[in-house]
Amino acid sequence: MFETISNALENVFSGFRKKGKLTEKNIKEGMRDIRMALLEADVSYKVARSFVKSCTEKAVGQEVIKSIQPTQQIVKIVHDELINLMGEADTTLPAKDGSRPGVIMLLGLQGSGKTTTAGKLAHLARRKGRKPMLVAADVQRPAGVKQLQLLGEQIDVPVFTEDFTPPRICKMAVKFAQKEGCDLVILDTAGRLHIDEALMGELEEIANKVKPDQRLLVANAMTGQDAIQSADEFNRKLGIDGVILTMLDGDARGGAALSIRAVTGKPIKFVGVGEKIDNLEEFHPDRLAGRILGMGDVVSLVEKAQETVDKEKAIEFQKKIQKATFTLDDMLEQFQQLKRMGPLSDLLGKIPGIGNMIGDEEIDESEFARVEAIIQSMTIEERLHPEIIDGRRRLRISSGSGTDVQEVNALLKDFKQMKKMIKKGAKGKGGGFPAGLPLR
Numbered sequence: 001m002f003e004t005i006s007n008a009l010e011n012v013f014s015g016f017r018k019k020g021k022l023t024e025k026n027i028k029e030g031m032r033d034i035r036m037a038l039l040e041a042d043v044s045y046k047v048a049r050s051f052v053k054s055c056t057e058k059a060v061g062q063e064v065i066k067s068i069q070p071t072q073q074i075v076k077i078v079h080d081e082l083i084n085l086m087g088e089a090d091t092t093l094p095a096k097d098g099s100r101p102g103v104i105m106l107l108g109l110q111g112s113g114k115t116t117t118a119g120k121l122a123h124l125a126r127r128k129g130r131k132p133m134l135v136a137a138d139v140q141r142p143a144g145v146k147q148l149q150l151l152g153e154q155i156d157v158p159v160f161t162e163d164f165t166p167p168r169i170c171k172m173a174v175k176f177a178q179k180e181g182c183d184l185v186i187l188d189t190a191g192r193l194h195i196d197e198a199l200m201g202e203l204e205e206i207a208n209k210v211k212p213d214q215r216l217l218v219a220n221a222m223t224g225q226d227a228i229q230s231a232d233e234f235n236r237k238l239g240i241d242g243v244i245l246t247m248l249d250g251d252a253r254g255g256a257a258l259s260i261r262a263v264t265g266k267p268i269k270f271v272g273v274g275e276k277i278d279n280l281e282e283f284h285p286d287r288l289a290g291r292i293l294g295m296g297d298v299v300s301l302v303e304k305a306q307e308t309v310d311k312e313k314a315i316e317f318q319k320k321i322q323k324a325t326f327t328l329d330d331m332l333e334q335f336q337q338l339k340r341m342g343p344l345s346d347l348l349g350k351i352p353g354i355g356n357m358i359g360d361e362e363i364d365e366s367e368f369a370r371v372e373a374i375i376q377s378m379t380i381e382e383r384l385h386p387e388i389i390d391g392r393r394r395l396r397i398s399s400g401s402g403t404d405v406q407e408v409n410a411l412l413k414d415f416k417q418m419k420k421m422i423k424k425g426a427k428g429k430g431g432g433f434p435a436g437l438p439l440r
């Protein structure tokens, strides 16, 4: 799995290692190679371009950590961006709603692996303590019904079959499952060679009649760009909730796994990694990124090093608080540290109690950018002794940072207030003040 992309990235990294020092120029060259590696892996052009753009921004802007090699820092950046690209893991199965079982509708092109996946999914659900029922809604091929029945027997899961139209079969099946006390229904629908009117019509009719909780597209990873395109088309025409990517065991390139989320906005929920009934895995982007890079140890090394750097800074900061020598530079540093920790809304959301408080309110991240710009437009002297910042200086700082004088005034006021609070804190138990948060 993923040999092409793994090898290509490994070549890029060894190129970096040979160069030793990282410069903006060789970072850009390396990133060009990463883009080539992605294209070779059948990642779409647009996705590859934006991937490389955000890696480059992070690599050029990042601080050098002395205890690790620059290449290792790049590996970490690529690793994190791969995870970003594939999005958060989402492996939820629909729960029972009242007495109605959760309903999953599988759909996809012919031979993509729907029937096999239906069996695998029922098996996986059962291992999670669910009571699944399989439904043969593919009446195009009698062999398809038989195939599902055999799978059901193998794992001892009931299979619902009837000689009606697929929408009616599905509707009856859900009722029957409810009566039988099943809590999950998996619909195996018919495939077509292409996405055509007839297929869409039938799928839509089933969806309208049954209102499945999840419409999952089953797509063959080995078809690369075609899988991405058909996922996009199914999503636009019918609407899907997620993707199950099959035949990952035979997929050397990995383009579909890497780009489906970015192209369709829908998560890959499960992946098929073989023909056996237990060859279905939950999809975890972080594990996949680790597997592609084959460098899990490097990633944790960099994480640890970064933690130490942040810890050292925190201690230094604590000392400053105690001596009350907090400057505008420290304020800037605090803002930058906060920014590195990810979007502020995510961060605050994780603090118990605060998550509910901020609710859906947007946190204005651009405020941070403005604060940074203002402080960066000050001279060193001004940052250390803000009391010298008179009207003329304020004007210069505001035009240098592209802000209003009022904003500069507000920042200086905030800083004064922050310093006052820090002093108070330092006199008390040594300052538990969460420095860096905007005070307005």
Ligand SMILES: Nc1nc2c(ncn2[C@@H]2O[C@H](COP(=O)(O)OP(=O)(O)OP(=O)(O)O)[C@@H](O)[C@H]2O)c(=O)[nH]1
Binding pocket: 108, 109, 110, 111, 112, 113, 114, 115, 116, 117, 138, 144, 190, 191, 192, 246, 247, 248, 249, 250, 271, 272, 273, 274, 275, 279
């Ligand atoms: N290696 C491998 N083979 C798979 C995987 N998933 C499915 N297959 C194989 O792919 C073939 C087609 O699978 P089916 O489940 O019949 O596909 P389908 O989408 O139901 O096909 P139609 O009903 O004809 O549309 C079978 O031989 C499966 O064993 C997988 O993850 N890995």
Ligand SMILES: [Mg+2]
Binding pocket: 114, 115, 116, 138, 144, 189, 191
């Ligand atoms: Mg089938």
